Amino acid sequence: MKSEKIFFENADGEKLSGRIDFPLARPAKAFVLFAHCFTCSKNLKAVDNICDALTQNGMAVLRFDFTGLGQSEGAFADTNFSSNLNDLVKAYEYLNEHHQAPQILMGHSLGGAAVLHVAGQMEAVNAVVTIAAPADPTHVKKLFSEDEEKLKENGEAEVNIGGRPFKMKKQFLDDLEAQDSKEVIHNLDKALLILHSPQDEIVGIDNAAEIYENAMHPKSFITLDGSDHLMSDPENSRYVGSIVGPWASRYLTDQQAPEVAPEGEVWTRIGSEGFFTEISAGKHPLIADEPKNSGGTDLGPSPYDYLLSALGTCTAMTLRMYADHKKLDLKEVRVKLTHKKIHAQDGENSEEKKNKIDRIARKVILEGELTDEQRKRLIEIADKCPVHKTLEGRPKIETQEVKDF
Template sequence: MPTEAIAISTSAGHDLSGALELPTGLVRGAALFAHCFTCTKQSKAAVAVSRALAKEGIACLRFDFTGLGGSGGDFGRAGFATDVADLVAAAQHMVERFGKPILMVGHSLGGAAVLAAADDLGFEHIAAIATIGAPSDVPHVLERIEGDLNAVEQDGEGAVSIGGRDFALSREFIEKTKAIDLLGEVARVRVPLLFLHSPTDSVVGVEHATALFSAAKHPKSFVSLMDADHLLLEERDASFAARMIATWGARYIPMKDDWPMPEEGVVVQTGHGKFGTEVHTVSHSFIADEPRSYGGDDTGPTPYDLLLGALGTCTAMTMKMYADRKKWPFEGTRIYLTHERDHAEDCEHPLEEGAQVQAIKRKIVLLGDRLTEDQRARIIEIADKCPVHRTLEGHLHIHTERG
């Protein structure tokens, strides 16, 4: 999937560094991801969730808070209120670009920040909010800071360590962090909410999820991230959370009205990937792409994969229909297909000079052992009668007109 570098200007005069994960195909909606305390947009959870949303057709921006990663500003003087302001600026960018309410997602303190930012941004601009391992009280993060916070408050500034990294922390940071009534903010939220939390989270206990859930109004949902650590460092945990949020979020970001769902046949439309193309049938949508070796993003089957798939599926269906009609004990089939672009050298009959012959090789395996040899032979013979097979071997004309 394509990733676009984004710079977002803040009222404080510095830029926030962002990475926008775009769907390979068309965009059905947009989302914003807020990373955990002192993490960056490159955290495993940020990357996994934003890319999972992109696979669902939801463009997702992950960005660095003030003073972290590639963003400007002083983290030690920022505090939670600055995180909220950063989120509002980033969300406004997404709303203006994509023109519809967005999905807000936050991890750990980032989860608390998206909840606190909702009122400032305006609920009309938010489709839904999801949090991962979020604390129910913002001052909870001060417990993760190693250093003499009393001395910082008394002297105005002091050296501390957060997550093994050294920072110069200001009195303003501590005061802004202590001033937030997060549960009061949650009670005012008027959009669908999803809370994901691990019952074994040793950094932010699951009791925080209970408090958030109790304070929230319906519609609200909870997903338990069993055995996951707070930072979702295990790939399976990050992927699971990402899939849950993507599936849940898609409910609140309905497909755009201008998507080309045809009344008959198939419509294809290019998207954001280099070669990725959205394929729409009357009732389904999916992506076709090229492999990375051809310069694509490998987010879907290639055109020739689809061609082989059409022949293979039609073959299997035709054999099943025939066997069912005969009331034979057909137990299924497995079909292997490959495409050869130049088959001329294997042809025994003479060809015109420069002629190219393409071939599809098909190997059919009939599963089970209940069919007789005569029945198996007849079913294999019927395979050549499938409609797609006849189309490919017939005289096919393609008529192109300009739309």
């Protein structure tokens, strides 16, 4: 995905740091506004994984650091739940002014409670997604219960949240207690998706049940069985992203048709970290990666996997075409391919002995009532598939830098 770093001002004129992740095929069919968990930042790895999956689904995602957190200006001690809601409104306004108003609001943990409370103020939002969200924002008080008395007595205190110290004022507690979550959820009037883990020890699963019970339809619940609160296992956050895109798609309006690569062109894009790569082959979105033992995250086929796939599919299609033309009883073709680097055979040139060459082994299974002669001919035809000819022809590849395509 492609990312753009942005800044926008909160209600007090302080700069908030944000990032918009775009899909490979632009323009995005919709924008998502994401609110992270309490005291977290936009750079949480689980958020990265969710955004990756959403951009693959053709959506752009804005995530940002709330006031006083991450790279945003301001003092965390002067914030409260209401100021977080104001930050979300400002993020919504930024998207509306510079891109497109978000149609999807998504929040994790207290960020999930925040999107429930603010969605009603955002006319363009059609769908709301919560991940491990408390039914009531006062739930966050449990994180600093040991310091609550000190906060009430002194008006402020340094509290420890997740192993990190934060300065907090009593007004944060007062603001939490002033919220009426039950009524807000009941009057949401937006499509709602609730994702929660039964094993969540920070925000119990009963919170998901309470949100679901108070919300009106359309509402859905999906269990994140086996996940912890922060989705520390990457598979859980990737699963969340893969679910949200298709679910939200039915609630989108005025979708922009994504720009796609013309027939005969393939576009690829890779980010600043790792080997995860997005592919646009015409209207078909694909992904590529490298195995973990090669430094990748193994989220998609490798480039050589795609090379073998191209040869395998072309072989099968060519045989199908030939059999149909000759009216042969070919019921099924299966192709197995492997690629290896092998030492070149001994030759007159001593330098060639040190070189390695590529060898692709192709095995073909032909199912059907075929004569020996027909089978022999089909194997000969396999060597005539266009991709086979391209690979053996050693095509000339020309590379040039351009500003845009």
